[in-house]
Amino acid sequence: MSLMQNIKEGRSRPSFLSPVLARVFGQATPGAGSPAILLLLITPGLVIVAAFFLIPMALVAMRVADGPDGWATYFVILTNGRYFASLVQTLVMSAGVTFCALVLCGICGLFLVRNRFAGRNMITALLTLPLSFPGTVVGFMVIMLAGRQGAIGSMTNALFDEKLVFAYNISGLFIGYLYFSIPRVILAVMASAQKLDPQLEEAARSLGAPTWRVVKDVILPGLMPGLISSGAICFATAMGAFGTAFTLATDIDVLPMVIYTEFTRNANVAVAASLSIALGAMTWAFLASVRYFAGNSGDVAARGGA
C-alpha cells in the first residue's frame, strides 16, 4: 500500500520495504527519487535482462549436459580436435586482424589529426562510413573487392592476364574483418591523438631524439589508451562475427560458423550450446580483463554493430 502511494506521489515516505531498498540503492539524497521510485524506474530493464538474458543463459548452460558425453560436453572445445582447431584459427585470425587494423589506423589516424589539407574531412568521413554495416554487407563488399567479378580480379586480369580471387576463404574473411575494424579504430586513434601534447614531442626532438624514439617513447604511449580499447573491441568483434563468414562461404571453419552448422545442420544443440558458452565466456573474459588492467578502456559499448 504505502509503497504504491510513494510511487504515485513521488515522495520519500518510509514504507515496509524502505530498509531493504535503502540497502540496495544507498541512502536517499535530497532531490533524488525515493527507493521505491528508483525500484520502479529500474524494473523494466531488470525484467528484460532477467527474462531474456539470465534465464535463457542458465537454460543453455543446463542443456549442455544433455550432450553425448554428459557434463564433459562443456569441455568439448578443448577435447575435440576439430573444434579446438577452429578455436585456434579464430583466435589467430582475430589477433592478426587486430594487429593490422591497429598499425594501419594508427598511422592514418595520427596523420589525419596532425595535418590539414584539402579533402581531409572528406577522407575522415569516408573512412568511418562502414561503422554500422552489418556483417552480411561487409561480406558483400569483400565479394565486390576480391570476388569473381571483383575490382582486384579485374585489375589483375587486365595487368597480368590472371584473375586474382580470394574472397571466398579465410583471406576474404580477414579482409572483411579489417574492413569492419578500420572505422572504429580510426575514430579511437584520432580521439587519443587529439589529446597528445605536441610540446612533449618538440621537447624530445630538441633533446636530439631521432624520429623512431619519438614515436616509441612519446607518441605510442600517448595513443596507447585508444589503441588498447579499440584493439580489444576489434578482437572481440572478430571472435564473434558471423554475418561476413556466412555471406562469403559456409565452409570457413571459424568458431561462430561451426556453432551455426552444429545447431542448424547437425541439430547438435548441446555441442552448439557448449561452444557458444565457451566463445561468450572467452570474449567477455577478454574484454573484462582488458578493462581491469587498462582502466575503463575495454568498453564494449564502443563496439557498434557487429
Next chain:
Amino acid sequence: MIMGRDWKFYAQLGLTIVLCLFIMIPVVMSALAGVTVNVFKGLSSGLTLRWIFEVWDLYAASIVRSLGISIACLLVTLVAGVPLAYVLVRRPGRLTRLFEELLTLPVAIPGLALALALLITYGGFGQYRMSWLFILTGHVLFTLPFMVRSVAAVMAAMDMKTLEEGAASLGAGFWRRFFGVIVPNAKPGILAGALMVVTLSIGEFNLTWMLHTPLTKTLPVGLADAYASMRLEIGSAYTLIFFVLIVPLLIAMQAFADTAKRPPKRDDTAEDTI
C-alpha cells in the same frame, strides 16, 4: 605543424588514400552494379532502375518490417533505458555496477550465442516465436546497453543533484522533476542513443538470422538471401537501398558526436565512437 611536407607526409597520405579506396571502391562498385543493366558487360550496357524496383517487389515487406522493428526497439529502449541510466548515475554502488555489467553482457557475448539461448528458452512458445516480437526481443537486448551508456554519459556530465534539489525546493514532485528537468537536460544523450539504437537495429544480422522465420524476415536477412540466391545486380540494388537508409543515420550520428564533443567534457571512450 610538426611534420613538413617531405616524403614522410606523402607516404602517409598515400597509405591513407589506399585505406580510403579500400573502403570506398566496393561501396561505389556495388552502388553502380545496382543500377547497371548487366554487370558482366559493365556500365556500357546502360543504366536502369529495374533492379531497384525488382528488389522492392521481392523484399518490400522485409524492409518495412525492419523499419517497424527498429522503431519499436527504440520505444522499448527509451522506456527501459532512460530511467535505468538515471538510477545507475544517481545511485552508483556495487549493486548498480554489477547490474550495469550484466546489462552490457549481451553486447560482449556473440549474437549467435544469445540467439541460441533465446531459441532454447522460448522456441516452444509458438505464437511468440513466430512473430516479429521474437526478433524485437533480441534487438532490445543488444541495443539497450547502447541507449543506457549514451544517456548515462550525458547525465553524469550534468549537475543532476543541484538541478534536482533546485526543482524540489520549488515544490516539484519526483515525476515532475524527472520529466521536466532530468529528461530535457539529458536530451543530447537520448538523441545520440536513439540514433545508435535505430541504426543498430536496422543492420542487426547475427541474432536476427537465427531468430527469424520465413514470415519474419528483416532487411539484413533479405540481404543475405539476395546475396545467396539472386543475381549480382539484385544483391547490389538491395545493398544500395540499405545504404540510402543507413548513411543518413550514420552522418547524423557523426555530426552529433562532433557537436557533442566541442565543449570540453568528461573523458569517455564510449562517446568517442558514437
